[in-house]
Amino acid sequence: MFEPYLCPICHRNRTHFTLIYKLEQEVQLDPKTGVPVFESQELEPVLRPDGTPDLEVRCARCNYVASETAFIPRRSPENGKTQPRRRGP
Numbered sequence: 001m002f003e004p005y006l007c008p009i010c011h012r013n014r015t016h017f018t019l020i021y022k023l024e025q026e027v028q029l030d031p032k033t034g035v036p037v038f039e040s041q042e043l044e045p046v047l048r049p050d051g052t053p054d055l056e057v058r059c060a061r062c063n064y065v066a067s068e069t070a071f072i073p074r075r076s077p078e079n080g081k082t083q084p085r086r087r088g089p
């Protein structure tokens with residue numbers, strides 16, 4: 001389910017954005033040197049508790065970057081719940 005974006009800073013851009021996906025990688029470090037002694041070969045997308053990708057969004061007009069929720073102007077204050085969304089991989 002998609003929702004329209006609106007940049008909260010310039011208030012003009014509803015169409016051009018860059019989606020920034022977060023990836024997580026498990027590592028184990030040497031406690032003295034910080035050198036990785038193990039690095040997972042897999043980069044996993046960071047997911048929210050509801051299973052949707054944890055996105056940040058950059059406005060292509062003013063380059064403001066924030067969590068995706070900041071770009072979704074319409075919220076439902078009654079229940080405070082976000083709608084499940086599917087976007088990206």
Ligand SMILES: [Zn+2]
Nearest residue numbers: 007010059062
């Ligand atoms: Zn903007």
